[in-house]
Amino acid sequence: MKDPVEKVLKEIDAGKVKPVYLLCGNQRFLYLQALERLLDALLHGKEEELGLIVYQPEKHSIEYVMDALATYSLFSSRTVVLIKDTNVFQAGTRVTKLWKKGMERWYAAEDDTAMRGAARMIISVLGKLELPLEAFAPEGVDKGLLNEVEEALELTISERDREVLNRIYALFKDSKEKPASPDDDAAFIGAMLARGIPEGNTLILTADKPDRRSALYKTIKKTGGILDYAEDESPWKKGRNPLLEQEIRKTLKKAGKEISEEVLTLLEEKVGRDAGKFLGELEKLIAFTGDRARIEAEDIGNLVSYSRVEKIFDISEALGKRDMAGTIKLMNRFFETESRVGAPLQLLGHIYNQVRGWLQARYIMDRAGVTMPPGMQDFRSIKAVVAPLMGQATEVAPLPLPDRDGETFLSDFYTGNPNRYIFLFRKAANYRTEELEEAVALLEKADLRIKSSGMRPGLILEQTLISICKGA
Numbered sequence: 263m264k265d266p267v268e269k270v271l272k273e274i275d276a277g278k279v280k281p282v283y284l285l286c287g288n289q290r291f292l293y294l295q296a297l298e299r300l301l302d303a304l305l306h307g308k309e310e311e312l313g314l315i316v317y318q319p320e321k322h323s324i325e326y327v328m329d330a331l332a333t334y335s336l337f338s339s340r341t342v343v344l345i346k347d348t349n350v351f352q353a354g355t356r357v358t359k360l361w362k363k364g365m366e367r368w369y370a371a372e373d374d375t376a377m378r379g380a381a382r383m384i385i386s387v388l389g390k391l392e393l394p395l396e397a398f399a400p401e402g403v404d405k406g407l408l409n410e411v412e413e414a415l416e417l418t419i420s421e422r423d424r425e426v427l428n429r430i431y432a433l434f435k436d437s438k439e440k441p442a443s444p445d446d447d448a449a450f451i452g453a454m455l456a457r458g459i460p461e462g463n464t465l466i467l468t469a470d471k472p473d474r475r476s477a478l479y480k481t482i483k484k485t486g487g488i489l490d491y492a493e494d495e496s497p498w499k500k501g502r503n504p505l506l507e508q509e510i511r512k513t514l515k516k517a518g519k520e521i522s523e524e525v526l527t528l529l530e531e532k533v534g535r536d537a538g539k540f541l542g543e544l545e546k547l548i549a550f551t552g553d554r555a556r557i558e559a560e561d562i563g564n565l566v567s568y569s570r571v572e573k574i575f576d577i578s579e580a581l582g583k584r585d586m587a588g589t590i591k592l593m594n595r596f597f598e599t600e601s602r603v604g605a606p607l608q609l610l611g612h613i614y615n616q617v618r619g620w621l622q623a624r625y626i627m628d629r630a631g632v633t634m635p636p637g638m639q640d641f642r643s644i645k646a647v648v649a650p651l652m653g654q655a656t657e658v659a660p661l662p663l664p665d666r667d668g669e670t671f672l673s674d675f676y677t678g679n680p681n682r683y684i685f686l687f688r689k690a691a692n693y694r695t696e697e698l699e700e701a702v703a704l705l706e707k708a709d710l711r712i713k714s715s716g717m718r719p720g721l722i723l724e725q726t727l728i729s730i731c732k733g734a
Contacts, residue, residue, distance in 0.1 A: 265491040265505055267296035274303045280486040282455055282465040284479070286472050287491030291538030292505050296489055297344075297468065304342050304464055314404050316344040324447045328454050331463055341463045347379040348447075348467050356417045362388050362671045368426055381430045387411070387555075398431035449477040455481055493535065500532065506537045513541060521557040524684075529562055531575060531685060574609055578616045582689030586731035590724055606712055606719035614705045616689070617730070621698040623690035632690040697733040704729055 270283070284295040285301065305313045317327045331343045364383035371377040388397055391414050397407035405609060408427075412419055419427070451465070459465070464484075472479050502510075514521060529547075533539050547557050550564070573596045580588035596609065627634065689734050692697070708726040712719045 265292075265296065266491070268297055270487055270489060271299065271303050274300075279304065279464060281459050281463070282354060282467070282482050282486030283489065284472065284482050284486070285466070285468045285489045285491070287493065288469065288470060289506070289537050290470060290495050291371060291536065291541065292503075293468065293489065293491040296491070297466070300466065300489075301344075304340060313340050313342055315341065315343045317343065320680060324450055326449060331459055331465055333460070338557060339462065341460075343463075343465050345465070345467045347375070348469050352462055357387050357390050358417065360390070361415055365423060365426070374644065378433070381433060384427075384430060385434065387415075388639065391428065395431060395434060398427035399435070400428055400431075418523065422555070435503040448476065451476050452481050455485055493540055501533065502526075503537065506535070506540060509537065509541055510544065513544055513548070519548055519557055520555055521552070525559050525562065527685070532562060541619045577609065578613055581613065581727060581730065582616070582620065582692060583732050584692050584733070589727050593720070593723060593727065606723060607709070610705065610712065610723060613727075614702070614709070617705060619686045619699060619700045620690040620693065621695070622697045623686040623700060624698055627687070627690065628695055634687065693733065697730075700733075701730045 264641075273279070283298055285300070286292055301314065313700070315327055315330050327343050327345070331341060333341075360383065364387070366378050367380035367383060368377060371380055385395065385398075388411070391411065393407055393410060397411055408419065434492060455465075467482075479488075491505075510526070516574070530540065533543050538656060539689055551557055551561055573592070577589060577592045577596060580592055593609070595606070686717050693701070704726050711717060711722050715722075
């Protein structure tokens, strides 16, 4: 996989600069790294302070920065307008969905930037409802404005959420910006691009998960460039992002450290595939090991922080071992510390992906006639069973799953590194094929129940996980 920014930089070096660029995807660290290189290429470093305008929703209206983009700069050879973490690609989103998504991001926010981004998404609901920011003020209830929001969203705003709204009002009350919906901003930007902007000026947007069906996305694809750093994070998909792999090797080489693929896989299981988090934990391990040249598995256990990802990882680990008491204990501990609106569905989604991965591994074992004693945990013993399968021919029928994931898993498995699949096979050995098929069905039912019933999500998950551990 080549870094998308490399092609763009070559075009810029040849004098072919597009009017707009979108950097997006769930690998935020990678696209922000690409953003720095893109800005340096466009503004040549020294001009950056004069030619760069960063859109700050608490200070600027979208019209202000678009006006700056439409005029020639007196102080720099180029004007670049940067709109980071925009939600303009969510145009057409129903207000209730937009509200819930904004609240979920607020409670998940780990810094001021993320918090302001979530706040702007919540404020955009007011733009859609044509209500003023005062609806979020403490006196908004007295004026009946907040009641209008509740009626439009068809929900009751809790006291906790009202406190959030009061904080958002305090953050933005002195801003001259009026609440605007993503529809308004997207239409404004789209119209600007359709009219054309002065040659040499450039608009750059960043977004984690843009709606690729939106009109603005299609406009940018047609008139500009899209640098997509999206990566499928499902456990049965092809392993580590090649760009992340390059960063890992550079980091280790610079520090004079060595690490085995087995330990890297363990670190990936612990912290997930997000490049920023992964490299951050790797830097910690490098500092922790001091003068020692090799990073070992024990170092990960001693140092890597007990993050949200690891909490979820430990739950799936216990479930994979069919440790019913441990699974429920860890799940309850997870919900004690995770109060975000989307936490239950995040946990369910992770477990669902893991169980599907175990099922795919089970199909491989069944097809090859391989047996692996339940409870086998030793890495080398499991590898001795799995590795011989890697040389088998790929010209076989797809795995019996309702989509192309089975075929993709099979292809990746036979052509990849067995280390990436050891963890899946280790769990698969603890279940029969029919038990894992039933587990997938149970998790799909749980997803529907959480979204459609009034039952407590934690209770639904508890019942589901107990059923999976018990098996047929």
